[in-house]
Amino acid sequence: MITTNRVKRLLPILSPLIAIASALLVGAILILCARANPIVAYTALFQESLSTYFGLGNTLTKMTPLLFASLGVLVALRAGQFNIGGEGQIYLGALGSTLIGLYVQGLPALIHIPLSLLAGFLLGAIWGWIPGYLKAMRGVNEVITTLLLNYIAVNLVSYLVQNPLKAPAAPSPYSPLIAKSAQLPIILPGSLAHAGILLALIAAGILWVLLVRSPLGYQISAVGFNPNAARYAGISVQRTIMLVMALAGGLAGLAGGTEVMGLKFRLFEQVSPGYGFDAIAIAFLSRGSVFGVLLTSLFFAALRSGANVMQRSAGVPVTVVYAIQGLAVLFIAISLAVERRINID
Template structure:
């Protein structure tokens, strides 16, 4: 029995998401059949376009960038026992910060302008994440409530700004002027939308993996998440750790917003994110605290988004089926977590 237990603990973070995704695709196939289409044709079109096609893969990497940044932010908060559902608002604030630098700081070389705009995006997102961290650590206010409410404030703040002071002259809809060319992220796949933001997101994943698994700070974050009382008894500052991880989570989501402005749209629109902040919650839960799992699941969700329209055109399957598959994936991983928790309680 020991080898089996070792295998379960060793590979559970990888097997659980795979089983959840496979189960969701199987149920999704039934939905596709009900829609009057062939699931093999539909899935072939979806994944061939998003992963095997040059331009489609570039689009997948573009969508993966904000998903990966934001889900890393959700994951680091979860490591400290904090449930950050404010990624959407933090994306908006990060986009605002980078857009302000791109619009109003001029005549800088790209080697300075790009890092400065990224830093502004990180800082704006970090401040937006620190606020609920402070309220939780110092005032005891539930972070779920504050992060949720701050989402609405951020979205409406950006909406007001792009409709008024930041609106481009004679713009037919709310959006800002183009940011400076020196603040735009370079394209990594010529002719596609893929930009260097995905490289930065993967670097962030590696740094976070080292931080959480190979540093004293990572040990402190994990200790606070597992048992804050014991961590405080060991001399760790629980309050400071909570504020730190929430700021870090917000900063990572802020980079997601910055990458959308600097690498894709080159301006800030009223709708910065199509829901990346909420998808990131599902991705972080699916990964079960594993950085590699976050990367792979971000790729999967990005591929679904990238190939959805092609699947609709090629196989006649509504795009809503893709969102159903995402929801089913979360449902199946939640079931597996509930079963695992029950087994631990019985043991």
């Protein structure tokens, strides 16, 4: 017999799975409304994105920025901060890696690649630290500042690729190609998958150790649970908030850096198709778990990767995929409300 305590323990694991399953079920209804077969549509979507060589490579490519950015949202959430600025941090990270890839020449790849990644991380970290400083020292709501900084970052990159960074005779706004020595190697020959996914997995492992096995992770969690109690225990709440927001921005910056270094090899006006906003949904679906972020990032990447194939094979609009993503977030919000009610009872 399942006891109430066991149900409470299983809810954090089951609720994301139930949310995704519910979203797919409602998505199937939407597919039926479009006069298509849900089984055919979902088979085409997931078979293409996960079981074919090129499709898997494409999924891993899309998973890379999603994983980096969602880890940034996750680490901020652990400290009770809402990093809505992942999109802008991605743009700044892409800019940092591009500048090193363009203007630092003559280095071997063993030095050039880490240097470019570091530049992407640092610019993203600065863009995350700004709202962290404003929150910690001035009490300014980080949701507002991170959201507004998105627009500044996007328009800054837009200006740069239309003017000083624009490639000569380019038909549309983009920079010249970065140096070969700054480009990430392909890990699945003949596909788009690059070494960025390996770096993202390493980052996830390091972040797990940091959050779960280190004194700093305890401080971050303490600030997230109860800032007043953490302050009473001698933890600097202000310093922790600034550090966490800088780390969150740096991780999102790596998402932009690896997009430039591993996929596009130049800075485009539209660096990200909304990865920073998808990362918010992924972090909430993962329920604060690094492992959950890995799985949910893979799920979202598979949806993006197989969407066009689903449209061609089953005649289902790509917008159904975005509806499924939104429904998953809606259902996880409902599950959180139900879980809170169960805990109260």
